[in-house]
Amino acid sequence: MATKLVKGNTAVVVGALYAGSDCFFGYPITPASEVLHEASKYYPMLGRKFVQAESEEASINMCYGAASAGHRVFTASSGPGISLMQEGISYLAGAELPTVIVDIMRAGPGLGNIGPEQADYNQVVKGGGHGNYRCIVLAPNSVQEMCDATIKAFELADKWRIPVYVLADGVLGQMIEPLSFPEKAFQPVADNSWAVAATPETRNNLVTSIFLDFDQLETFNNRLQKKYAAIEEEEVLFEEQQTSDAEIILVAYGISSRICKSAVEKARAQGLKVGLFRPKTLFPFPKKQLQALAAGSGVTFISVEMSNGQLADDIRLAINCSRPVELVNRLGGNLLTLDQVKEKILAVAGK
């Protein structure tokens, strides 16, 4: 298996190419721009299609077009760009089009700055645009997972006909680690049962999100909710580190979970019963698993995030507020430090 040192943003493009994506449309924004750069380099080399769009609105709508035609398509951006894409993502959800969206989060609100943050959580995990929809959200925490999650995102997008996010942050996008390249490239096949591919077989197909009749739209919405419920049953991914006897459980995703991993090791070395629960899918959120952990006696959760308690809210909802959920966070482009997490652990442990 070939291994190379690559940036997280590059690993996304590697994953997409091995997943059989043949269309990329994007617009520059730090700290996601390397995805655009690498796609502009590699897609044309393979006869695949790259367009630097005029805006994020155009990018996501170009994705809507290629996805309608049944092609594996993706785009990448960061907070302000994702905000602009929300209209298009709502349409993708309404038309049930498989598309992969990579969000390399930066600090907001507004123009904010280009430092890493995790504050797109709500707009990405909760739908984000208008209407009763959800997107699947994968949260990698290493360069290897940036590639693997992107491949998985294409699989899930096709399987469920749904937009799928790979949600990462400036650190994961910018950092370099060794990447084991996939062994085999996927050969994509358009699904002629719904795609509008400009072919005789798909001539009668229609891609739309319009349901004029209220009852029909309600039926459609209910069908979407059933789909989301099925996704919650089947697609939850998570990782645990020493949670079985833990009295304090850190909950974190993405880069924050890497910091927590070190924090757990340090705390255990001091004899503290600390564990880490890491959601790898944010929708579907690992509710049942957190509920099971909350059922243990005397557990306190600490949400470790680079946002204002957006993840903490979901933990509380998942466990129905049955146990305390503390928050340790940084905002504004600042990274959580190991010391900060350790201090919080000690405070919660009453030490």
Added chain:
Amino acid sequence: MSEKITCTKGLYKEFSRKGGAAPTATHYCPGCGHGILHKLIGEALADFDLQDRCVMISPVGCAVFAYYYFDCGNIQVAHGRAPAVATGVSRATDQVVISYQGDGDLASIGLNETLQAANRGEKIAVFFVNNTVYGMTGGQMAPTTLIGEKTITCLGGRDPMTQGYPLHMCELISSLKAPVYVERVALSDPANVRNARKAVRKAMEIQRDGKGYTFVEVLSPCPTNLGISPVANNEWINQEMMKEFPVKNFRDLTAEAMAFQRPQSDFSTASLEKIFDLETTVPPVSGATVQGEAQVKIAGFGGQGVLSLGIMLTQAAQAAGCQVSWYPSYGPEQRGGTSNCSVIVSDSPIGSPIVYQPDLLIAMNRPSFERFKNDVKHGGTIIYDALMGEVEIPEGCKGIAVPAQELADQAGNSKGANTIMFGVMMATGMTKLPDEAFVKALEESFAKKPKLIPINVELLKVAKAWAAKHF
């Protein structure tokens, strides 16, 4: 009389997607121009045998339900975004794509997408229905509303002092280089409809032949929202609208334009391995074992090679089969001012990739030295450029002033100061990596300029020899 006309070519016989009691009637108002234009486009689709290889894009506006009618693949899209969606379909399929839009959709909310798709010369046919008014939303002012024309959002008539002037789309589009064919036509009387038919067919022929972007603007009646009779509306088009929007050809490069095809996508594993150069991966140093973890911070001016020195160390760690991570300061910081990167080399999976308390600090300039020196762990080492002169090393740390440029110059390689630093890093043993790994890293770094490898390996030796004498 020739054959009896039972239905329009290229359109469905019955509009089952529309539903309702009149399956062959459109949803358009009496006297509306959309029906005529649908018929002209449908005919061209059928006559040029395009229905099996064509996608029609329905906009937001009165033509939002164009998919009720056109017998081809159909996609309905967001307001104003049709040219972007059309771009996506066209790039993906390389087939015939039609973007059918009204004046609010195309010239207001979608103006950017309209101009940019035209400017890229996308292989799409844009049909632009200009009736000077928002239809579906109930008669508001459009970008093409005439001066003095009354709508429900300019009750006193459009006043250029507050509402600007009518936008001339054909004129704008034909100021661009890429479009192949740009024409304005009207549906106001039989003679104009015949000309419109010609323009529609011309545009569809250009699409059939894959020659590029076409734009046909169609002056069209909207008696409902203009509040006049269809007959009066058509007269108004001829007498008033055409003064503002002259009906004519703006561009016809059909003869010169070359057909072009998009390439086929290559999905093979072999091609991927080739473009990522996977065959030439450097095998790891055999038998190397690293124990523990080393946290390294490298800092200096942007342009001093700080980030690439960090990458070389990362390559060395990978060559030694270690876990490794590299994380830069990124963005404007790296394009001026100071720049730094964190490298962690470890025998086990790495937690946070950010180095706060380095075991080893490489400071290439004084501001970086001052910024990070107090973060260095007790017992840690600071390697800094001797050109900085006198510095104060924090207690418990070791300072190594390296005359990097001087050593490089002496070795006859004035560009090799960073390799000297790299060599001193190696000599400290702080990174826990074997010397062979540093050599491998140089080989990989200079893989594209192999001539430079021996010179740089020599510099490593120079640095090591210097280090042996000095610490």
